[in-house]
Amino acid sequence: MPDHGEPQHPEQTREIRGGVRQSVAHESAVRHVSGTAKYIDDLPEPPGLLHLAFGVSTKAHATILNCDLSAVRNYPGVVAVLTADMIPGRNDIGPVIKDDPLFAENEVVFHGQPIFAVVAESYDGARRAASRAKVSYGDLPAYLDIKAASQHGSLIEETQHMGAPVEEVRRHIAEAPHRIRGDLTIGGQDHLYLEGQIAMAIPGEDRELHVFSSTQNPTEAQHLIAQVLGRADHDIVVETRRMGGGFGGKETHPALPATAAALAASLTGRPVKCRLTRDEDMIMTGKRHDFQAAYEAGIDDEGRMIGAHVELSSRCGHSTDLSMAVNDRAMFHVDNTYFLGLAAITSHRYRTHTVSNTAFRGFGGPQGMLAGERMMDQIAFELNADPLDIRLANLYRKGRNLTPYGQTVDDGIARELIERVALEANYRERRAAIDAFNRESPVLKRGIALTPVKFGISFTSTHLNQAGALVHVYLDGSVQVNHGGTEMGQGLMTKVAQVVAEEFQIDLERIRVTSTRTDKVPNTSATAASSGSDLNGMAAANAAREIKHRLTAFAADRYGVSPEEIHFRSGKVYVGNVPLTFTEIVAAAYRARISLSQTGFYRTPKIHYDRATHRGRPFYYYAYGAAVSEVAIDATTGESRVMKVDILHDVGRSLNPAIDRGQIEGGFIQGLGWLTSEELVYDSEGRLRTHAPSTYKIPTARDRPAAFTIDIWERGENKEETIHRSKAVGEPPFMLAISVFSALTHAVAAVGEHRVFPALQAPATPEAILMAIEDIRRRMEPGAKGVS
Template sequence: MADASASAPIKPFQGVHASLPHDSAVRHVAGTAIYIDDLAEPAGMLHVHIGLSARAHARITAMDLSAVRSAPGVVLVLTADEIPGENDVSPVIHDDKLFATDTVTYVGQSLFAVAATSLAAARAAAARAVVTYEDLPAAIDIAAARTTGLTLENSQRMARGDAAAVLTASPRRLQGRFVIGGQDHFYLEGQIALATPGETGEVHVWSSTQHPSEVQHLVARVLDLPQSAVTVEVRRMGGGFGGKETQASLFAAAAALVAVKTGRAAKCRPDRDEDMIMTGKRHDFEIAYDVGFGDDGVLSGIALDLASRCGATTDLSMAINDRAMFHADNCYFLPAVEIVSHRFRTHTVSNTAFRGFGGPQGMIAIERVMDAVAQATGLDPLEVRRRNLYGEPGRDLTPYHQTVEDNVAPQLLAELAASCDYEARQRQIDAFNAASPILKKGLALTPVKFGISFTTTHLNQAGALIHLYADGSILLNHGGTEMGQGLFTKVAQIVAEAFQVDIARVRSTSTVTDKVPNTSATAASSGTDLNGMAALDAANTIKARLVEFAAKKWACAEAEVAFTRQGLKAGDALIPFEDLCRQAYLARVSLSSTGFYATPKIHYDRATHSGRPFYYFAYGAACSEVIIDTLSGEMKVTRVDILHDVGQSLNPALDLGQIEGGFIQGMGWLTTEELVFDREGRLRTHAPSTYKIPTIGDRPAQMDIRLWAAGRNVEATVHRSKAVGEPPLMLAISVFSAITRAVASVADHRVMPRLDAPATPEAILMAVEDVKRRAAAHG
């Protein structure tokens, strides 16, 4: 038996670094991938509909639900009075109520839940509610919140050096301000939960969430149950992007409460309009800058003022705004810097996590500064960026006092500028603009440096569970959730690599809280870093047992035992993997293990905003070319070249897909996706008819995306890879800078455009007209 397979053909190995398809790719395309709404509905299942507030800020003077309770098909109506535990579904501060009580603080706030035999019956019944309000003053935007002093917490300050003194002494100085709009997650699968009751009060919840453990803990809190009595399961989500990190909890808790109260399964699934009205968005920001610099474009000092609309409750706004501060340097050394962050409470739905988690808002601030300095000095914007990059010791310290030890931005920018022929194209565009009175082009090349780790230190941990069966098949479970990004595929590749077996042997199962407990959200771009290392830890534990067993059985030293593509080599023996597992089982060797990983080296003191919050940085660069119509404001991205550093890629195909998807989503944030709230706080853009995400027609016709061949993580991540989920979104800042350049060309770059994001056709047209007026006024 030892030599039986020695001459057998070897299949191409499919472990790490192989471009394997997403594990559900075929099912995604065929429409056979199972999402929660595809699950067979249990007999007697109830449909849950949430009754919503119609006011932004008001006192509830009366709420008559008698007609709701008597409506056809209604089985149960729930308000805060029926909650056995705490009326709270918040992630941190205990200020997000499942059902409002005395006061409502935004349009779309949950008031009550109706459980009925059909969704149509539940909706019709909810419409019978009679709610009377006493309106209170409402602050809908940042300006109103600033005027009335509504904040979530005191303003936060991050600083290094004496920015005020340096600004005063700077040879040149600029001030400016601009606005960045929010963004809806617009996941393909909306918020949904399906709860089934157990026989002794426990409950099982299928939830479309990025954070199963948090949903478990919050449902237990609402039901007044121990966390062990609540099981939350997620096989896959149809997109999340941060929108399902905290805000899935309300729908899960409502469904679970109905299930426990009635003893029947319950499903809560809002439609698209309700989902967009009820759930938070990316934070919109108002940014002001005061920058000092020389004629060479090198910054000497800077003061940044970041103000965000957080919404009615805290959610994750404190950490999100902190990350905006962390990323307000991007790739640039700021010799003297002060960053002040204001977190305003408004009477709108609470904004929440979104891909980049505040990083994009901070990053675009400094990129606007680079464009403004370039315009003021007459230098090429790329040259200004290069001159301000982090560099040698003395120019390698961030505003939060972390040393940048892995800086590859200079190499990335140089390589991309050469490969995309930046200088020649810039000359061609200048010539085109000089000869074209109506159509104007813009070109911009911008870098990305994104910190990888949760900035809340204790979240940087993960667990995993691996079972080897006697037939050689492998079951893998971990705390990460699959939302289309390919996490399950990558972690399965890591396990296949560890055992040197074909990935077909590895079966990934649903993320479920009764297998791997107390997990962190799949967020902060850390899903593979954390869960991949935890899975590798579990695999290594089992491998150590098998090595010890094989050394004894085949009478060799443990150093002579190795896992190979052909099977386990033990001295002169070669044992097929399935035979090894069977013999180990018969010898009573444990073939199951948990694994655990905690990110090393990180620490952070929020009181002083200093420390090492990030294990490492992910880098990238993008060059975008746009063309605008100065008569209509219409814009088209015509070409994009991207060079991105993913370290040693675990799966190049998946990484390239994440880069393209992230870039397009970022492009939507900055160009087409406009959220509009009216004066009463009602969201007016709550459907595809009024909210425009990028479509295939918006994708640049010429798009070249490459992984940086020299990439390798200097830190000991899994197989020296780097995270790729969030960083590519910020590559789209190059589009916004290119639009800014195109608008500025209308007046031969004599004035800096006042262009806010999103740069919709209306915004571009107004910026063009403003540039014309200001240029004429200055002669």
């Protein structure tokens, strides 16, 4: 029986190394910078490995009249040529709606669509062989953009409506003291992850296949591979250790290389790797949806919204993919932090003969939010007010806190964040100084803006809000964790390890999180919707707590104390006041035949949503942030630069402040690229012309503002019972970059002495800025309309 006297152990109050809320390094940080982190193309190539390359369409929309592959088959080193008629299961890799064939059969529907695949002894040989195909086409009408698809009624689903009836809203707007009307073009964005799309399939015994896939969704890859091969899910194991970036581009589109490699491995009986080149990746896989937004709103004399109708149109591409949910999310975030009054939101989802657009950080939310923020800027212009005052006037508050989809906003965080960052960034003094500068500077113009973010956290498809985990405790007291989330550089594995370390009160180095595998944790959701830590952290914690409960019951019984007298603390297990090592308790429990392994499961509570009516509570909680951005433009060249950024962001009680700060900075910079430099250009034949870093400009270190302040809100705490009261941080910071677009709008308006509201479009490239300036000058000519 232990001694229950006063403990004499200073380690009793020692903080464990690497528990939650500590800024520990990413678990692969050293390997990342030293080049020793293993990605799929770094894995040892198994004996007999074959390489796969695709033969693709050179037309946007056409019938296939003839496909002569004889020269392909006869090319040296070619082992097999795969076509649709060789698929034993279903020729479809659509994640939701089955409208996305692996290989085109009689018709091609976008430039770059796979028609066949070559399997050869070498990577270069497979690509060279694929180029030998002779395909003849019969041209069909191609709808390449939103305008063409709209004219021909080409939709992936019927138009969706959220909120009040449109005609009722329009009557409401017509009665308002002030009204605005406008539109905005919002460009797409390529993910441009460092590691391209890649998969390697290795045949096993009987019908088994082990597939290494760079995917955010191993379970979906497993399902689709099984579907294409006509096999059961249990025949397929998909494994993902890490990705070199994902951002949504590896949620559904990894199915293309994974299913093709699996099919080739199944038919040849040999391992097969499929690695897309950068150009192939950008041409063949989807991107952020480009949008067109049109809006009208009624406002009272104080600038408060009385009613609004926002109409969103998006280019979805040739197949449905995730476009229904992406466009739903855009509708959800038009309001951002604002009560729109009586609101109606209409969404058109257009099917075009271009690559199928897909998930991208924010999942439609940024597009909807940008439209909402454009309305705030235009209201301020119409009323000759500071945009910050208009934003504050329209914030959700008691009595004006119901979203267009019926969820109540009752946390009141936005105002405190906005007022705090405005004060600390000296927003009002700087705006006055900038306006004075612009009056004296004919060429260089400056702008400043403060915009907030309210981003709903949860999958809007309710059933996806679940996660599983598997925790093993070994005899030496070390712990292995597996869960359904995937690591794409965002630090998920590190955070989950910290959570388990905190539960067992042991140092982080005692925890190892292993590759995500479908044979360890089944039926998982994609690592997406910023929910990776929320879901998988809680699942892992639940598993660890169950093992801890067993150890507690065992120790209480063995030492004759109550369970309340057993404490896991500071690397020890205290039985009363007597410290035992974690390893000692674990070893004793093993000898007593106590299970030291446990699955964990978590499902997000409180959420519900009826998509038929677009009503409910789709989000468990909201994450918030606010940013002040200052920019400068050259009115003669359109060149712009971000001079200074101040961010205050709400992450609840941070699981790892260092990783969260990295996500805030990275998200902002990626959003900056979307809104200023990243431009997708298709030609009249439907060919993507910006399909390499030489023609597609992402932000570099030189685009990072020289003055860049990031603060995590120290009072943050999630009122909902999330993992350690933290909040998601993957997607919300992306939209802080909208402050840059609003600041550019302010700078461009200064060219016309703020007499004309700028028709600035996104991305605000130098060309777009010059076009907006020219439009201002044209509208200011004598007799022109639109001058205030």
